Amino acid sequence: xxxxxxxxxxxxxxxxxxxxxxxxxxxxxxxxxxxxxxxxxxxxxxxxxxxxxxxxxxxxxxxxxxxxxxxxxxxxxxxxxxxxxxxxxxxxxxxxxxxxxxxxxxxxxxxxxxxxxxxxxxxxxxxxxxxxxxxxxxxxxxxxxxxxxxxxxxxxxxxxxxxxxxxxxxxxxxxxxxxxxxxxxxxxxxxxxxxxxxxxxxxxxxxxxxxxxxxxxxxxxxxxxxxxxxxxxxxxxxxxxxxxxxxxxxxxxxxxxxxxxxxxxxxxxxxxxxxxxxxxxxxxxxxxxxxxxxxxxxxxxxxxxxxxxxxxxxxxxxxxxxxxxxxxxxxxxxxxxxxxxxxxxxxxxxxxxxxxxxxxxxxxxxxxxxxxxxxxxxxxxxxxxxxxxxxxxxxxxxxxxxxxxxxxxxxxxxxxxxxxxxxxxxxxxxxxxxxxxxxxxxxxxxxxxxxxxxxxxxxxxxxxxxxxxxxxxxxxxxxxxxxxxxxxxxxxxxxxxxxxxxxxxxxxxxxxxxxxxxxxxxxxxxxxxxxxxxxxxxxxxxxxxxxxxxxxxxxxxxxxxxxxxxxxxxxxxxxxxxxxxxxxxxxxxxxxxxxxxxxxxxxxxxxxxxxxxxxxxxxxxxxxxxxxxxxxxxxxxxxxxxxxxxxxxxxxxxxxxxxxxxxxxxxxxxxxxxxxxxxxxxxxxxxxxxxxxxxxxxxxxxxxxxxxxxxxx
Amino acid sequence: xxxxxxxxxxxxxxxxxxxxxxxxxxxxxxxxxxxxxxxxxxxxxxxxxxxxxxxxxxxxxxxxxxxxxxxxxxxxxxxxxxxxxxxxxxxxxxxxxxxxxxxxxxxxxxxxxxxxxxxxxxxxxxxxxxxxxxxxxxxxxxxxxxxxxxxxxxxxxxxxxxxxxxxxxxxxxxxxxxxxxxxxxxxxxxxxxxxxxxxxxxxxxxxxxxxxxxxxxxxxxxxxxxxxxxxxxxxxxxxxxxxxxxxxxxxxxxxxxxxxxxxxxxxx
Numbered sequence: 001x002x003x004x005x006x007x008x009x010x011x012x013x014x015x016x017x018x019x020x021x022x023x024x025x026x027x028x029x030x031x032x033x034x035x036x037x038x039x040x041x042x043x044x045x046x047x048x049x050x051x052x053x054x055x056x057x058x059x060x061x062x063x064x065x066x067x068x069x070x071x072x073x074x075x076x077x078x079x080x081x082x083x084x085x086x087x088x089x090x091x092x093x094x095x096x097x098x099x100x101x102x103x104x105x106x107x108x109x110x111x112x113x114x115x116x117x118x119x120x121x122x123x124x125x126x127x128x129x130x131x132x133x134x135x136x137x138x139x140x141x142x143x144x145x146x147x148x149x150x151x152x153x154x155x156x157x158x159x160x161x162x163x164x165x166x167x168x169x170x171x172x173x174x175x176x177x178x179x180x181x182x183x184x185x186x187x188x189x190x191x192x193x194x195x196x197x198x199x200x201x202x203x204x205x206x207x208x209x210x211x212x213x214x215x216x217x218x219x220x221x222x223x224x225x226x227x228x229x230x231x232x233x234x235x236x237x238x239x240x241x242x243x244x245x246x247x248x249x250x251x252x253x254x255x256x257x258x259x260x261x262x263x264x265x266x267x268x269x270x271x272x273x274x275x276x277x278x279x280x281x282x283x284x285x286x287x288x289x290x291x292x293x294x295x296x297x298x299x300x301x302x303x304x305x306x307x308x309x310x311x312x313x314x315x316x317x318x319x320x321x322x323x324x325x326x327x328x329x330x331x332x333x334x335x336x337x338x339x340x341x342x343x344x345x346x347x348x349x350x351x352x353x354x355x356x357x358x359x360x361x362x363x364x365x366x367x368x369x370x371x372x373x374x375x376x377x378x379x380x381x382x383x384x385x386x387x388x389x390x391x392x393x394x395x396x397x398x399x400x401x402x403x404x405x406x407x408x409x410x411x412x413x414x415x416x417x418x419x420x421x422x423x424x425x426x427x428x429x430x431x432x433x434x435x436x437x438x439x440x441x442x443x444x445x446x447x448x449x450x451x452x453x454x455x456x457x458x459x460x461x462x463x464x465x466x467x468x469x470x471x472x473x474x475x476x477x478x479x480x481x482x483x484x485x486x487x488x489x490x491x492x493x494x495x496x497x498x499x500x501x502x503x504x505x506x507x508x509x510x511x512x513x514x515x516x517x518x519x520x521x522x523x524x525x526x527x528x529x530x531x532x533x534x535x536x537x538x539x540x541x542x543x544x545x546x547x548x549x550x551x552x553x554x555x556x557x558x559x560x561x562x563x564x565x566x567x568x569x570x571x572x573x574x575x576x577x578x579x580x581x582x583x584x585x586x587x588x589x590x591x592x593x594x595x596x597x598x599x600x601x602x603x604x605x606x607x608x609x610x611x612x613x614x615x616x617x618x619x620x621x622x623x624x625x626x627x628x629x630x631x632x633x634x635x636x637x638x639x640x641x642x643x644x645x646x647x648x649x650x651x652x653x654x655x656x657x658x659x660x661x662x663x664x665x666x667x668x669x670x671x672x673x674x675x676x677x678x679x680x681x682x683x684x685x686x687x688x689x690x691x692x693x694x695x696x697x698x699x700x701x702x703x704x705x706x707x708x709x710x711x712x713x
Numbered sequence: 714x715x716x717x718x719x720x721x722x723x724x725x726x727x728x729x730x731x732x733x734x735x736x737x738x739x740x741x742x743x744x745x746x747x748x749x750x751x752x753x754x755x756x757x758x759x760x761x762x763x764x765x766x767x768x769x770x771x772x773x774x775x776x777x778x779x780x781x782x783x784x785x786x787x788x789x790x791x792x793x794x795x796x797x798x799x800x801x802x803x804x805x806x807x808x809x810x811x812x813x814x815x816x817x818x819x820x821x822x823x824x825x826x827x828x829x830x831x832x833x834x835x836x837x838x839x840x841x842x843x844x845x846x847x848x849x850x851x852x853x854x855x856x857x858x859x860x861x862x863x864x865x866x867x868x869x870x871x872x873x874x875x876x877x878x879x880x881x882x883x884x885x886x887x888x889x890x891x892x893x894x895x896x897x898x899x900x901x902x903x904x905x906x907x908x909x910x911x912x913x914x915x916x917x918x919x920x921x922x923x924x925x926x927x928x929x930x931x932x933x934x935x936x937x938x939x940x941x942x943x944x945x946x947x948x949x950x951x952x953x954x955x956x957x958x959x960x961x962x963x964x965x966x967x968x969x970x971x972x973x974x975x976x977x978x979x980x981x
Contacts, residue, residue, distance in 0.1 A: 373870060440774070441944050449775040456782065567765070662768050676779055679768040691767030692776055693758035698952040700791055701751025702942030705955055706935035707799045708743050709962035711806065 028297040028304050031341035034261045034280040034362075040302060041339035044281050048515040050075050050241035051218050051283075057211070058250040059289060064204040066193040070215050071131065073186040073243075074179075078223045081180045085173045085187065086229035088240075090213035092168035093232040094121035094196045100167045101200075105234035105473060109200035109354060121196030121203060125216060128173050129157035131186040157188055169232035171216070189216050198354040201365075205352035207255075208290040212360060213238065217284070220517070230409045235468035235478050237401075237408035237415065240283040242515055248276045251289050258308045258344045259287035260361045281339065281515060282361035283405050288346045300325045303338060309347040316369045316387060320345060323388035327395045330426035334503065335399045335510040343398070345391060357390045359397030366391045383438045385450075389423075396422050404513035411520045412468045412478075413557070417486020418523075424451060424487060425503075448670055451491060454484030455673035464489070465520060465557040488670040489556035492563070493527070495668035496547050496624070497535045505530030524553050537625050538641050545625050545641045555622050556671065563671040564620030565663045567680040568648065572602050572657045575611040603684065612658030612682070617648045622671065629665035633657035639665075658682050722923050725971035728817045729964060735816050739963050742805065744956060746798040751952075754791050761787055773946060810837045811895045817971045818896055829895075836894040836901030843907035844890060848883040855879040877929060885924035886910035888973035897978035913979045920976040927969035934962030 035041055054071040076082065093101030162173040179185045193214045196203045202212040219229030220241050230236060251257060253271050261279025268274075279285055293308040296317040305324055307317050324345065332338055344363040348355040356367045369387035376382075400419035401408060408415045424447050427435055436444035445453075459480035462471070471478040494502040509526040512518070527549060534546040555561055577596055584590040597605055614630055628640045628651065636656070642649050663678040672678075681688050729736065761784050767776045781788055806813075811833025812826045821829070859875045890910030893899035899906045914921045938955045945951020 375870060441940075443774050443943075443946065445774050445778075449772075449778075452775070453778060453782075660766075660768060665768075674779065674783060676762065676767070676776060676783070677765050679766050680764055681766050683764075686764065688766065690759060690762035690765065691770060692762055692773065692780065693755045695773060695946040696758050696777065697751045697755030698955075699942050699946065700754035700795060701747045701952060702938050702955045704747035704750040704795050704798050705743065705959040706938040707795065708747060708802045709935040709938065709959050709966070710932055711799060711803050 025297055027295055028299060028306070030263045031304050032262075033341060034278050035339055036302060036337070036341050040337060042337050042514070044339065045515055047077055048242045049244065049281060050077055051243040053215070053243060053245045053247070053285065055215055055245065055247040055285065056250075057214070057247070059209060059211075059252070059255075061207065061209065061252050061255070061289075064195045064209065066195065066211060066214055068191050068193060068215055070189045070191070071186065072189065072216075072218055073184055074218055074241075075184045076179050076181055076221065078221050079181050080221060080223070080226065081178045082221065082227070083175050083178050084227070085175060085185065086165075086219040086227050087171050087173065087189075087216040088213075088219065088229055088232070088238075089123045089125065089164070089169055089171055089216055090232050090238070091121050091123040091193055091195075091202070092164070094119075094199060095168055096120065100169060100231045100233045104469070105200070109234070119197040119199070119203075120194065121199075122168075122194050123214070123216065124192045124194070125162065125171065125189060126192065127188075127190045128160045128162040129188045130160050130176055131157045131188050133177060133179060133183060133185050160187065165231075167231045170219075170229045191216060198348070198352040201355060201358040203352075203355065205349065205355075207292065208288075208349050208352050208355075210286075210288050210346075210348065210352070210355040210365070212286040212355075212358065213284075214286075222517075228407070230469075233469045234473055235412065235471050237412070237468070238284060239407050239409055239517075240405070242281050242283050242405065245279040245282060245285045246276065247279070247285055247287070248274060249287060249289075250274050252291075254291050255289045256291060256293035256295065256308060257287060257289045258293070258306065258346050258363060260285045260344075260363045261340075262342055279361060282402070284361050286360035286363055288348075288355075288363075288365070290349065292349065293346075296321070298325070300328055301332070301338075302341070303328065304342045305345070306342065307345045307347065309345075310349050310368075313347060313368050319369060319388055320347075320366065320391045323391050324395060326430040327392045327426050330429040331396065331399055331422065333429070334422070334425065334507060335403075336507075336514060338398065339403065339514075340398075343395070357394060359394045359402065361402050362398070364391075364394035364397065366394060381438070381440050385437050389437075392426060393419060393423050396420075396426070399510070403515065404510065405515070405517050407517060407519070409469065410467045411465065412482045413464045413486040414518070414520050414523065416482050417464065418490070420483045421487040421490040424491060448491070448667060451484060451488050451670050452673045452675075454480055455488055455671070456480055457673075459485040459673070460560045460562045463558050463560050485556075485671070488673075491670045492624075492668065493531075493549070493552060493556070495666075495670070496537060496552075497531045497549065501531050502527075520557070524550075524557075527553065539639070542641075545643045547625055552624060555624075559621070561621035561623075562619075563622040563624060563669050564618070564674055565626050565644070565669075565672065566617045566619045566677040567661050567663060568615035568617045569613065570615075570658055570661045570680045570682045571613045572610050572682055572684065573613060574598075574600075574602065574605060575609050575654055577609065607657060608655050610655065610657055612653040612656050614651045614653075614658055614661040615648065616642065616651075616661070616663060618644045618646075619677075620672075624669065624671075626664050626669060627666070629662045630658055631660040631662075633659050659685055721919055721972060721975050722968075724975045725923075725968050728971040728974060729967045731820065732816050732967075735813065736964065736967060739967065740960050743802075743959055743963055746802060747959070750791075750794045750798050753794055757787055757790060807837060807841060808834060810891055813967075813970060814892055814895045814974060817967070817974045833895040837891055839902045840890045840894050840907045840910075841887065843904040844883070844887045844910065846904075847908060847911060848880075848887075851879055851883060852876060877932060878925065881925035881928035882914060882921065883911075884928050884969070885921050885973070886914040888924060888970055889913045889920070889976060889979070892973045892976070893979055896974065899979070909979055913976075917976060920972060923972050924969050927965050927972065930965040931962045931969070934958045934965065938962075 052073040055068060057066045057068040059066055093099050158176060160173050162171055164171045173187060175185065195209060198205045198210060202210050217240055219227050220239055222228055228239060245261060249257060251273050253268055253273050255273065257275055259277045260282060261277045263275055264278045265276035292311060294311050294314050296307040296309055296314065298305040298321045305321060307320060309317050328338060340362045342362050346363065346365045347368060348365055356365050358365045367387050367390040396419040400422060401415045406414040427447050435447045437447060437450050438445045458477040461475060461477050462481055464481055464486055505527050508530055509523050531549050533550060534548055536544045537547055538545040579593040579595045581589045581592045597609060602610060616628055623644055625641055625643050628642055630638045640651060660681050664672060761780065809830055812830030815821060815829040816826055855875050859872045863871055887910060890907045894901050894906060938958045941951045941954045
């Protein structure tokens with residue numbers, strides 16, 4: 001999910017300029033299956049399928065309520081025995097001011113707020129019943145008959161004791177009998193969900209309905225830690241097991257619906273539509289409904305790409321599609337095949353922006369492009385961020401969380417951070433060297449610039465590797481720490497260790513993480529194993545200078561040390577010669593010549609009597625080797641790698657005059673967000689200027705001339 | 714009328730050409746004001762950068778964003794300098810309007826011009842104030858009409874064009890109203906004097922067209938100045954091109970006022 005806008009840090013791939021008159025392509029048929037054929041998607045581990053859902057929901061579009069029932073079949077794949085089942089009731093986070101979500105968010109999320117009358121959201125469970133228990137079945141869960149009305153729970157089932165927990169965003173169901181290893185339990189739940197006005201990825205706005213986290217979701221039973229069902233707070237997202245879903249939605253006729261999975265049945269009667277969806281090996285199910293949606297279909301690599309877009313933005317659909325296709329190619333090449341047969345991209349209407357930029361399995365919401373006239377984009381200013389950046393970011397979540405189902409609430413960096421990092425790689429794949437994201441005339445800001453701009457000082461107030469709930473909204477540093485700093489940390493490591501080795505390591509991790517709940521430790525261990533404990537950064541033939549990968553990751557993820565370097569001094573001085581008194585072979589003082597050229601100006605001395613000096617400093621606490629580029633008079637260039645173990649170093653160059661010294665000349669250290677002090681001319685070349693004050697002074701003068709010229713005489 | 718039209722512009726240009734002192738004063742004032750802004754900006758940024766340098770000019774935008782991010786205070790005096798110079802210029806052209814119009818009408822000694830400036834100031838201020846009301850209304854109406862016809866989302870270039878044309882029309886009306894007050898003895902404080910400028914402009918298409926074209930030329934110069942300095946950030950002589958364009962803009966502006974002088978008084 002995107003927690004903050006532009007700076008946030010999203011990026012874009014599409015290169016086309018604004019489109020001409022929109023042309024809606026023909027609607028494509030629903031894919032035959034929710035998963036792609038096995039040769040295309042790869043194997044799906046059967047033991048990953050733990051929680052199956054059969055859901056029936058009826059939308060009251062006037063009251064914005066969903067009357068629903070759920071039949072949840074859960075398999076115990078651990079060695080534990082359980083007597084309770086925890087369920088998430090996320091929607092209850094918006095129920096009252098005293099919920100953990102409301103307290104931690106102050107009732108606000110992005111531009112949306114839960115503060116208007118009638119905007120509370122909740123999920124009211126009316127009954128929980130025991131349906132059956134049994135031995136583990138390896139075959140598919142048989143969903144006998146999508147029920148005719150809300151209520152899938154058989155009359156013969158047994159009512160269970162259940163209660164909301166201290167915070168109503170979870171509830172605990174007490175089972176009549178223990179469920180042991182390998183056994184399954186099936187419970188039925190009836191509930192009424194009241195959608196809030198759009199806030200925090202869900203809700204309604206006029207006729208638009210975003211049904212995210214709308215049903216009771218069972219927790220995750222972990223082998224070591226037991227049940228995991230976290231209290232829902234401001235920065236938390238979601239954590240659940242994979243399973244198959246069969247969902248029947250009953251909505252007003254004429255409503256256009258987008259949902260996770262594929263539509264397998266459709267029936268219209270009595271002014272209502274009953275739409276049945278199947279989603280396989282996913283860990284959530286969301287749906288969106290709006291009578292104004294215009295459907296825009298595309299296809300790539302056998303995957304149906306369906307956009308539900310607002311009529312006034314249909315002209316942007318091709319750009320979103322192009323971005324999606326490019327991202328799909330990049331992610332499949334880097335992280336393995338996309339396993340599902342469909343992708344649905346939802347464009348919320350104006351006024352429902354709080355529902356934009358959110359990911360659900362096989363479906364995500366995006367933002368709209370900035371409406372900049374074509375001629376402006378072609379000549380003066382263009383950008384590749386708005387809208388399509390969100391599309392790429394949210395698609396990335398189909399991998400980093402959708403397929404690699406990380407514990408988002410405990411390790412948000414592994415979700416949002418790694419997704420942001422993968423977005424940069426996808427953009428690099430698409431755009432190559434010229435990966436600019438904004439352009440003013442021919443002046444460009446590149447992806448790496450955006451990554452650095454997302455950092456700022458606040459990114460270093462707290463460490464990356466901490467639970468989402470540990471961040472406090474008042475600091476406003478969640479986005480810069482989790483999204484930007486993680487991306488910058490991984491990019492820096494990739495730059496230092498080599499893109500090829502790093503990408504192979506990430507591919508190895510991805511292979512192991514598919515349909516699993518990978519942890520940060522897994523990623524770190526894979527990186528260390530594939531890159532090696534130490535990577536030599538020195539030029540061949542030079543003394544080795546090692547990057548300790550484990551220590552690097554530890555500093556990047558679990559300390560708030562900053563990467564910061566500065567040039568302290570660049571100078572040329574008289575080289576000390578051999579003049580003076582010294583002992584001869586007999587032990588007597590001999591010589592005593594006066595020092596040569598003591599009063600001569602440096603520029604008048606021959607090169608042999610001069611030495612260049614460069615002093616550099618590690619201004620931040622983060623220890624990482626850095627390159628120092630030295631330009632000498634005459635144009636020679638030398639690169640030194642400094643291990644930066646000590647806080648400062650002085651390099652001398654006898655017989656050579658130094659013109660300019662630059663730290664990290666290729667910008668490999670993306671974690672270093674302050675770079676203005678990375679370059680300095682020798683003191684005798686200060687007349688060269690600082691490179692900024694003159695052009696900016698000219699700009700200010702020009703601006704003033706233009707304003708004066710417009711105003712008078 | 715056909716014979717009048719070419720004479721109108723030629724006459725206006727002649728009036729400007731015969732007032733080299735006025736042109737010089739205006740040019741020097743313009744360049745001094747803008748130069749002060751530029752040099753103050755260079756000094757402030759130079760002091761912040763000391764002793765560092767941007768080695769790679771292609772990184773300029775990022776460096777600028779970093780500089781402003783780490784030293785946000787830098788932007789404040791620069792903004793104030795630009796706004797201040799604009800305010801000074803606006804005040805200056807309003808206060809001196811009577812003197813400029815007098816000088817464009819006929820050569821006069823400096824004390825005479827000074828006296829005319831002081832004498833004409835209340836009328837210029839009053840006519841400017843009354844003029845602003847229809848100007849704002851006309852601009853708002855034009856903006857709303859364009860948005861309604863084209864749709865708010867497609868406002869863009871057409872909207873800018875319509876606004877510029879309406880603005881130029883208003884400027885012509887103001888020039889004519891000021892001339893009526895300063896040169897032709899119209900009632901100084903009566904709002905009708907200011908509003909009659911619009912009628913005057915509308916009834917004299919040759920005057921209006923030339924005035925509007927000259928206004929548009931001024932703004933084209935302003936736009937070209939911005940393009941030159943932004944496109945010229947690599948270095949090079951862009952700032953000199955900008956200064957030359959500013960001088961051209963000043964000549965166009967004075968010629969526009971001379972067109973109003975040339976037009977003569979409002980007649981029923």
